[in-house]
Amino acid sequence: MGTVATLQRENAAQRARNQQLTEQLAKIAAANAAQVAQLVATNAELTAQIAKLNERITELLAVAKRRQRPPASAPTPPPPLVVSDDAQRAFAERPPPPALPPKVKKPPAPRRPTGRKAVPAHLEAETHALRPDTCTHCGSKALDEAEQLTEEKLHVVKEHQRRRVVLRTTCRCRACGGRTTPRSLPAPYERSKITSEWLAWLVHQKFVLLTPLDRIRRDLAERGVPLAMSTLVSFIERAADLLSPIDGLHWRQLLASPWMATDGTGLKVLIPGLPAAHNGYLEIYRNRECAVFQYEPDKASDNVVAKLGPFRGTLTADAEHRFNAVFAGRRVIEAGCNAHGRRKFRDAEATQPRLAAEGGAFLSAMYVEEEAARAQGLVGKKLLVHRRRSIRPIIAAFKRWLAAVEPTLLPTEPLMAAVRYYRLHGEALFRFVEDPDVPIDNSPTEREFQNVAKLRLNMLFAGSTEGAHRACVLLGIVATCRAIEAPIQAYLSWAFDRLGTHRDLFALPLDQLTPAAFKRLG
Template sequence: MQTALENLSKKDLLAMVSDRDRALAERDEKIDYLESQLAMYRRMQFGQKRERFEGDPNQTSLPFDAEPAAAEQQGEEIKEKIEYVRKRPNHKGRAKLPGHLPVEEIEIHPEGDLSDMVCIGKEITEELECEPAKFYIKRYIRYKYAAKSCDGVKIGELPERVIDKGIPGAGLLAMILTDKYVDHLPLYRQKQRLARENIRIPSSTIEGWTKEALIKLHPLYEQLVFDTKAKGYLQVDETPIRVLDSDKKGAAHQGYYWVYHAPLDGTVLFDYSPTRGSSAPLPVLGSFRGYLQTDGYAVYGKYARSKNVVHLACWAHARREFERALDNDRPRAEKALLMIQRLYAVERRAREEKLAAEQIKELRLTESLPVINELGRWIFEEIKSTLPKSQIGKAMAYAYARWDGLSAYLYDGNLQIDNNLCENALRPCCLGRKNYLFAGSHEAAQRAAMIYSFFAICKKHEVNPFQWLKYTLENIMTINHKNLKNLYPQNYKKIVQQSNM
């Protein structure tokens, strides 16, 4: 009696074997994918970047009082340490104190009768000291004059003020904005600091001051938007921001800051949009012409396909994909990372030698192009036999799909190998939102984008943000619109340098 298996034809047997092999391949692919995910989660849990605090369940409760003997011993040890610190010799290699600071001299003479002694010299010891912010009242006294003929009265003209009929001066407003958007100090903490100086100001008042000061910067911001659209090379990135203005009761809206960085002149533009969709960068990128450098987010592809745009991809993002694959396929991930490392070594050499753009282009064509060609050929061959859902497969697919963009930085020595400069401009915003958590409305988020733009430019050009903002608030209402660009942080720096010459 023949079995059912014997009754099957050769074609049916081959089909069964093929189905089995396909099922095994799918199972192996799924196992590799799950193993790569598990490795990634283990790195998040136990790796170097772990920031979570996990208490020890076996830890006993802390005692409220120490034993008398232990307390006495601790007291003796503290006394010895105080004596050591007090008698510790001065450090021989301390940094020189800044020469621009004012000096308060305190003369100390020996105690006792010095009438029979002669001064033969002096020793000077310096220390850096500080005082808390000084608050004071600026009082304008405007005198009135009447003509003897009784045909008119004159009065001294009041200077233009940031907030008409308001209490705060430009310096106080600059301090509040700098503390919030540069040093990430929320307004309620600033209110507490003012209260310690016995200055009681309601939260709503401080919030109103902040809003009015930011509104004054709007013309300068509009000029920055206009100038950014005309740049020939932009790097773009985006980051989320929670906004209380939401259609859902009790929920916050997820908005986005879009940042546009012009590497050639170090200008930065933040723009807020309620969405991350393709319409968000339209106001800036809609008519853009030139080099556009972005990460792999699909929205940028719409603008990159324009005939007037050359799209540059980011090697830092490609490198991160291979770095994530180290736990999935270490040999091949390391091979790719080592070749990418050679590309960055060329960039480091160009910076250290301070090469001009043409020299950088020549150096890249000589040393970077062969590496890119080698890496490209390797990925092209390896991707054929790599599971697409594995992390190493994803890394190869990411680079392979963007290869033209990853190679485009070779066109010009002014172009950057990655988008890191743009990501660096986003960091203050990311730090700030951890403290103040959200924006109160979409309008408030856009006003914050204005000040983030100018403070980012201050950082790029090493300009003191408080001094720049104070100067700008004092002058923006009276400056001729043709000279508005003089209030850009980089131009303010030139004005200050010229005045100090």
């Protein structure tokens, strides 16, 4: 009994010590949280003070121009930032940012008619005629029509999944006795379980509406169409293999074009033998007529140099080191993206609000002129004349502003990063002024990856390296249709008919099977 009592006392003492340690740890955690909150508040206060100090420095530099210089022998305290007299004069005499055109007040829009909008007349109507059988007052069946009330509502019918049954009659010739069986309707491949229209619908669901295959499978099952996931995957593989030659033709067209743009993003891929998904890389190459996606296992420069070897033109790309070897021989001309520069100046407004806004005003003025040219539909030589007349003077003033501001900035300031970006890459960033084919930025290319980002959220990863390549084929075909405003699902159905079992009957070359060729047919 004494041993048990001793153990109980020791356990009680141990629990008391544990309770004390828990309380001490809670106090330490609370103190740390208070310190973190205080540091965050102090950091925000310091950032605001730095912004105010930078504004004060700007004012003092402007005042220095009007003051007489001190004698050479007069001792002066070392300033926190050494700025030469020439730099001060250049900063004080920096060109003012261009004034943006005043906003034109739009005339008031005409008042819309009140009440409900009419249901669109082009929709197929489902008509129901209702007539009473008896009088609701006395029950008589002797009724004469007095008036007819009409009401229209939006209605939806669940998309139909149907069977296509083809009955082929074999006939025997009376003259020779030979048997003749008519050829079946076009299908995407021999002994296929699906039609070209159904395969086009599946690709549209997956790569246009970005619906995961698992959701498509569940939706089909609810309609009484049970299909295994492996079957749906095989259908996607068939679609990519059919369209792969057209994707290859688009790539050859891009390599032969005078300009194209590129961008990239990550893509996780399952590779046998690896414990986790591999972080691969998805690239897009596009111009205004077509787009091609390509998968690479990494961002190595050698891959880019090899694939762009036949290209002789201007390439719009981000300022990444992996493109240095592409532009080194000058066979490929570099063009930059001013959207990145605008973001850098916006980010710098947190610490240099006045100067960052001045620099951003130059870029905004360029975009205003570019938008005016787009609104007028200027292309080719007319666009070149407009850019040289309206944008080139803005660029000249912007360069003078950059030269005046750079000596007054600390190397670690965010605004210095924006200034250095234009000092190092200015030739590429302003390439669009001398080439009407080159856009002011790479935003249309980057926007294509919005769909890729949504697709990644739905599919998480590609099932294999081959799956990643096949996904690139279908993404490129869809992006091409979107670029030239061709109806995607209608084109896919049309192409599968002509690339499948009846290819020999249509006998069309590849250049007549592209989305552009389909659009020309009207």
